[in-house]
Amino acid sequence: MIYLDNAATSWPKPDSVWEAVMHVGKNIGANPGRAGHQMAIDAGRAIYNARVAVARLFQFPDPLRVIFTLNATDALNLAIFGLIKPGDHVLTTRLEHNAVVRPLWILQGRGVEVTYLDGDEYGRISPEELKKNRKANTKALILNHASNVTGAMQDLETIAKAAKALDLFVIVDAAQTAGVFPISMASWGIDLLAFPGHKGLLGPQGTGGLCIMPGIELAPLRYGGTGSQSESEAQPLCLPDRFESGTPNTPGIAGLAAGIDYIHQIGREKIEDHETRLIKSLMQGLSELKGVRLIGPPVEEARAAVLSFTVDGMASEEVGFLLDKAFHIAVRTGLHCAPVAHRKSGTLTTGTVRLSPGVFTTKAEIEEVLASITQVVNEAK
Amino acid sequence: MIYLDNAATSWPKPDSVWEAVMHVGKNIGANPGRAGHQMAIDAGRAIYNARVAVARLFQFPDPLRVIFTLNATDALNLAIFGLIKPGDHVLTTRLEHNAVVRPLWILQGRGVEVTYLDGDEYGRISPEELKKNRKANTKALILNHASNVTGAMQDLETIAKAAKALDLFVIVDAAQTAGVFPISMASWGIDLLAFPGHKGLLGPQGTGGLCIMPGIELAPLRYGGTGSQSESEAQPLCLPDRFESGTPNTPGIAGLAAGIDYIHQIGREKIEDHETRLIKSLMQGLSELKGVRLIGPPVEEARAAVLSFTVDGMASEEVGFLLDKAFHIAVRTGLHCAPVAHRKSGTLTTGTVRLSPGVFTTKAEIEEVLASITQVVNEAK
Numbered sequence: 238m239i240y241l242d243n244a245a246t247s248w249p250k251p252d253s254v255w256e257a258v259m260h261v262g263k264n265i266g267a268n269p270g271r272a273g274h275q276m277a278i279d280a281g282r283a284i285y286n287a288r289v290a291v292a293r294l295f296q297f298p299d300p301l302r303v304i305f306t307l308n309a310t311d312a313l314n315l316a317i318f319g320l321i322k323p324g325d326h327v328l329t330t331r332l333e334h335n336a337v338v339r340p341l342w343i344l345q346g347r348g349v350e351v352t353y354l355d356g357d358e359y360g361r362i363s364p365e366e367l368k369k370n371r372k373a374n375t376k377a378l379i380l381n382h383a384s385n386v387t388g389a390m391q392d393l394e395t396i397a398k399a400a401k402a403l404d405l406f407v408i409v410d411a412a413q414t415a416g417v418f419p420i421s422m423a424s425w426g427i428d429l430l431a432f433p434g435h436k437g438l439l440g441p442q443g444t445g446g447l448c449i450m451p452g453i454e455l456a457p458l459r460y461g462g463t464g465s466q467s468e469s470e471a472q473p474l475c476l477p478d479r480f481e482s483g484t485p486n487t488p489g490i491a492g493l494a495a496g497i498d499y500i501h502q503i504g505r506e507k508i509e510d511h512e513t514r515l516i517k518s519l520m521q522g523l524s525e526l527k528g529v530r531l532i533g534p535p536v537e538e539a540r541a542a543v544l545s546f547t548v549d550g551m552a553s554e555e556v557g558f559l560l561d562k563a564f565h566i567a568v569r570t571g572l573h574c575a576p577v578a579h580r581k582s583g584t585l586t587t588g589t590v591r592l593s594p595g596v597f598t599t600k601a602e603i604e605e606v607l608a609s610i611t612q613v614v615n616e617a618k
Numbered sequence: 619m620i621y622l623d624n625a626a627t628s629w630p631k632p633d634s635v636w637e638a639v640m641h642v643g644k645n646i647g648a649n650p651g652r653a654g655h656q657m658a659i660d661a662g663r664a665i666y667n668a669r670v671a672v673a674r675l676f677q678f679p680d681p682l683r684v685i686f687t688l689n690a691t692d693a694l695n696l697a698i699f700g701l702i703k704p705g706d707h708v709l710t711t712r713l714e715h716n717a718v719v720r721p722l723w724i725l726q727g728r729g730v731e732v733t734y735l736d737g738d739e740y741g742r743i744s745p746e747e748l749k750k751n752r753k754a755n756t757k758a759l760i761l762n763h764a765s766n767v768t769g770a771m772q773d774l775e776t777i778a779k780a781a782k783a784l785d786l787f788v789i790v791d792a793a794q795t796a797g798v799f800p801i802s803m804a805s806w807g808i809d810l811l812a813f814p815g816h817k818g819l820l821g822p823q824g825t826g827g828l829c830i831m832p833g834i835e836l837a838p839l840r841y842g843g844t845g846s847q848s849e850s851e852a853q854p855l856c857l858p859d860r861f862e863s864g865t866p867n868t869p870g871i872a873g874l875a876a877g878i879d880y881i882h883q884i885g886r887e888k889i890e891d892h893e894t895r896l897i898k899s900l901m902q903g904l905s906e907l908k909g910v911r912l913i914g915p916p917v918e919e920a921r922a923a924v925l926s927f928t929v930d931g932m933a934s935e936e937v938g939f940l941l942d943k944a945f946h947i948a949v950r951t952g953l954h955c956a957p958v959a960h961r962k963s964g965t966l967t968t969g970t971v972r973l974s975p976g977v978f979t980t981k982a983e984i985e986e987v988l989a990s991i992t993q994v995v996n997e998a999k
Contacts (some may be wrong), residue, residue, distance in 0.1 A: 240657070245649035246865060248657075255643055258869075262636055262822060267948065268626035273938055274948035277623070307688040310842035335851075336842035336864060342851040343841055435865060441643060443688075443824045443867025458839065460724055461691035461717035462673075462955030468966060470723040470957065471864025483691025483717060484627060484816060486824025486867060488639075516907075557654055567648065567655035575841030576851060585849060 240603045244319045244385055244413060244543045244580035245569055245593030246435050246442055250496065251406040254439060255503050257283075257495035258506035269487055270464040272514040280487050287494035294438075294497055294505070295430055296421040304447045304480040305490055309412045311458070315480060316408050317341065319455030320429070323348035327375040328367065328405070329390070331581040332360040332384035336431075337410055340380070350374070352573045353577065358582050359389040359534045363401030367490065371403050381410035382418065383541035386589065387533030387579040388516070390414070390540055394425045401426035406453070412436060413541040417509050418474050420437070423495040437508075439500065439596070440493030443486050449476065459483065508596050512542035515594040515603050519544050522607035526614050532582050532589055545573075545582075545589035549615050553588040556610075560590075564609040568592055619946045620983045624976030625766055625794060625924045627816050627949055631877060635820060638664075638876035643869040650760055650868055651845040661868050665948055668875035669858070675819075675878055675886070676811055677802040684765045685828045685861040686871055690793045691717040693812035693828035693837070695920045696861060697789050698760065700836030701810070704729035706757040709748065709786070712962040713741040713765035716955040717812075722760070731755070734958065740770040741962050745780035752784050762791035763799065764922035765957040767970065768914030769897070770795070771795070771921055775806045777914065782807035787834070793817060794922040795880050798890050809834050818889075820881065820977070821874030824867050830857065840864065887979050893923035896975040896984050900925050903988035907995050913970055915964050926954075926963075926970035932998050934969040935989075941971075945990040949973055 240248050261283050265490045267408040269280035283444060288300035297303065306312040318339040321327055327344075329337065331353050341351050352370050356362040367378065378400040393432040398595075410431040411420060416437030422430055434444025449455065457472055461482030464475045473479055480493070521534045523529050528549040534540055548556050557570030571588040572579055594603065621629050642664050650661035676686065687693040698721040702708055708725075708835035711717065712734050722732050733751050737743040748759065759781040764771040778788045789810045792801060796811075797818030803811055808831070814827025830836065838853055842863030849856045854860055881889065901917045904910050908928040915921055929937055938951030952969040953960055959964040975984065 238657070242649070242653055242655065242658070244650060245653060245658075246647065248647040249644065250647070255640060256755055258639065258643070259636060262639070263630065266627065266629040266823075267621070267623060268823075272623055272626060272948070272950040273935060273952075274623065274942040274950075276619070276621070276629075277626075305693070307867065308864035311688070311840055314840045314842065314863075334843055335848065338851050339841035339843075339863070343853075433865065441867075441869055442647075442649075442865050443870045445864075447866055459695045460720035461695065464722075464955065467716065467953035467955045468957045468960070470719050472720055472724075482720070483689035483826075484814065484823050486688065486822075486870065488822055489824045489867065489870065493717075532839070554654060561655040567653070567657055569653040569655075571654075572848035574845065574848045576849045576926055579849070612713055 238567060238604060240567045240590045241594055241598065241606065242567050243436065244593035247437065247439055247595045249437050249597055250441070251499040253495045253499060254441065254492045258441060258488040258492040261491040268484055269299065278601040280575060283491040284485060284487060284500060287490045290494045290497040291446060291448065293433055294416070295448055296423050298423055299451055302449045302451065302476050304477050305485055306445045306447060307412065307443065308445040309433035312445050313337055313410055314340055315447055315455065315458045317431040318458060320406060321349055321375060324374060326350040326372050326374045327377050327379060328352050328354055328370055328375060329379045330354050330356055330360055330362050332381055332578045333575065334381060334385055334410060334412065336505065337379055338577055344503050359387060360384065360578065361389055362396060363392055364395060367399050367403060375405060377406035377408055379408040381412065381419070382414040383543070384575070384578050385413050385543060386545055386573045386575050387582050388540035388543035389533050390451050397425040397427050413543060416505065417512055422448060434489070438493060439496030441489045444489045444493045474560065479524055505509045511596065512594055515598055515600065516540065516542050516544055517604050518600070519592055519607065521608065525613060528614055532584060547587050547589055548614055548617065549583060550604060553590045556590045556613055559613045560609060566606055566609055619948060619949045620987060622973045622975055622979065622987065623948050623950050624817065625972065625974035628818065628820055628976045630978055631820050631822070632880040633820065634872045634880060639822060639869040639873040642872040649865055664872040665868060668871045671875045671878040672827060672829065675797070677804050677827055679804055680832055683832065683857050684831045685830060685858050687826045687827040687828060688824065688868055690791065691811050691827050692714055692813035694718055694791055695721055696828055696836065696839045697810040697812055698725070699786060699839060701758060702730055706754060707731040707733070707752055707753050707755045708758050708760060709733050709735055709756060710760045711737055712744050713736050713770060713959045714762055714956065715791060715793065718760055718957055725893040740768060741765065741959065742770055742772055743777060745776060748780050748784060756786060758787035758789055762793065763795040764924070765956070765959050766794050766924060767801055767926055767954045767956050768963050769921035769924035770914050777805060778806040778808050794924060797886065798893055798923065803829060803831065815874040819874060822870045824870045825874045877882030882933040892977065893975055895980055896981065897921065897923050897925055899981070899984050900973055900988065904991065907992060909995055913965060923975055925973045928965060928968050928970055929995055929998065934971045937971045937994060940994045941990060947987055947990055
């Protein structure tokens, strides 16, 4: 089987990830931070190690402000509902996932103003556009680093710095880039970074998080037991406790730490280079096929390892079905939880076939995929 | 090592639990419900099987209304914030965990009235007390099935039926009983049942859920991608999608299903009987020790497999430290995220030493624990 659905969940994982999950589950499977016995202390240490790994990867100054959540959606909800209040104005883009669009839609019903910046042909925004749309009550810019539909990447460093210069909070959805592309929270001026654990960071599903820069105050999304200040009905103010009520996914978080260690070992730059080469091969190969329309920026421009396309006269689901059944190639088809981005790329009614290679995808697999898609497209004619 | 901290997280787990986690992670590690390829379908099926297992255990009619969450706290936040609105009045008990107390404290600041029912000496409430405290705006009763501090159990069937007769919504925190004691949502009249996956259900940390009876409408706690109705900015109305935004913890949930299967295989009643015998042995043994004060109902009355005690002249942390370091016995000490319950039992300043045996605890271990505690207490004199 050839797996090209890494934009949804990376697969397979490094062996060390499952070894870490098993080690924690079987040997130190206690509740971290809730007791003084050795196994609980070891479990707490496994989670702390993961905070350090995340902080290092994103050049983030304080591991105790790395908050672990169920997934990136959970982290984005915490960031958005925690920061934005009625009367605020928010700038965002037309490339956002429903993890941003749906919370904003709820906030619009509560008196928050939202402006969807048009950006260029591919939805990429500019400092000028930020400046032009900024109002007296503009509180934050919320944007993803790369679109999960088109692969289009924002020039995050430039945009984040421009937003900071306008005194905006910068909330970033790094779902498609974390672990593969460089992100420097401190030097770029990112205030809140939401990341999934189970995509580019190579951890298990059930993990994700939010990095909250020092000085940023948020209302929690969940309240409850934290193993700290247990005598108080009020949620603790200290981090990470304030935002981590209830028992965390200790084995999953240990697996996430192993995933990030793997990235550090082989080098993030090498992964970026590898995935970029593969996606460019796919683009070059598919661009030679008649009836295939590639979505998103041209091959010479920056993109995450995501390539969407449509085939004239074929539903995207049909292409995906044939690839799965006849060629054992796993892709995603249809709409990708991002209606605004589909509207922007003109694929809201057709959906797309999405190919997303990962760190373990080989060049030979990409060639086989190209040959298979060629066959599907030619037989359809 | 003897592990008596099962009330925080059960350990060890059945081997089948980790086998299920590994199988899903390594063989069908795709994103469930987000693609049409075989591996995604298999992942979706693993989660559906878990819904069926949960529904069967709690005699709950609709597997699609079993919502998986990060933990029981997450589930309780969804239930409480989703149902209770400003102007409502809520009845609750003095045995609640901070997963209930802290959300209610926030709601009190938003115009919700909360009455903490005193109950009897051990905090157990009665139908009469419900009736007496019910007001025109009383919307719900929120109660745990058993206290995580004292082990005191509510007569849930009687209380839930009485609350339904008063036209109240019944929200139950089954953190200390799910998987061990009988719970019948349909016939007892429980509307919302929150459960942890990693305690009595024997699943991995990072799992939990909320069963939402048909007809109950809640506001979501999180909004985002669901893999369904992706063209819409509005959160889908159908369940489970409405409450499960973002990628679920598929391997963890598969492990949870295996944990529940294990319970069904050996029989929940047998586990209840086993844990009850062990806790009674502990109570009998400790009651013979001078200077030891047992917290909670007497030995002949119902209690969950949780026993708290204090030792005259010793801090509970000191007792726990000695048990861990000198005897390799893991217990929890201090406050147990339930200040109201500690106040009720007179242990808010001292904390307690808490012993919580599990399905894999043996009679021989209990005897060893009793001998060790005897030694600790005698040497302290």
